[in-house]
Amino acid sequence: MTLRITISTILLLALTGCSSPKQPASQPQRALCGTGDPMTQTTLYFGLNRPQGAAITEAEWQSFVDEQVTPRFQDGLTVFAAKGQWMGNDGRLARENSRALLLIHAPNQTSEHKIEALRTLYKQHFAQDAVMRVDNPVCVAF
Numbered sequence: 001m002t003l004r005i006t007i008s009t010i011l012l013l014a015l016t017g018c019s020s021p022k023q024p025a026s027q028p029q030r031a032l033c034g035t036g037d038p039m040t041q042t043t044l045y046f047g048l049n050r051p052q053g054a055a056i057t058e059a060e061w062q063s064f065v066d067e068q069v070t071p072r073f074q075d076g077l078t079v080f081a082a083k084g085q086w087m088g089n090d091g092r093l094a095r096e097n098s099r100a101l102l103l104i105h106a107p108n109q110t111s112e113h114k115i116e117a118l119r120t121l122y123k124q125h126f127a128q129d130a131v132m133r134v135d136n137p138v139c140v141a142f
Contacts, residue, residue, distance in 0.1 A: 033139035040107040042115055045132040046122055048097045056126055061099055068121055072114040078102040104140055
């Protein structure tokens with residue numbers, strides 16, 4: 001299964017994300033967040049179809065979240081159902097049930113390694129070609 005989302009969907013996601021004003025070199029990012037903290041919002045899109053065989057079940061997905069995602073992001077995460085679609089190489093519209101994983105994290109190497117580990121593990125375990133990743137700078141306050 002190849003997880004692809006149409007160009008318009010990608011652009012829509014990018015354009016609807018948090019857009020921050022241009023920051024002068026001398027002004028720190030924290031000042032732009034006001035009372036919030038500068039963080040990164042990463043959304044990962046996991047396709048649920050296998051290239052061969054049955055679709056990934058809800059139990060298999062939940063096991064992946066419990067065993068791989070939660071230990072890496074113990075502070076919290078959000079999972080929501082999604083439906084991806086794209087134009088295949090054969091000119092036919094392809095549709096696929098998916099799961100989107102939204103993570104809010106510090107923009108550092110530790111988070112980067114954890115996210116890339118999730119993408120790699122999912123692709124290997126479920127025979128996927130890709131796990132789409134979208135990153136946006138955000139300001140977070142609780």
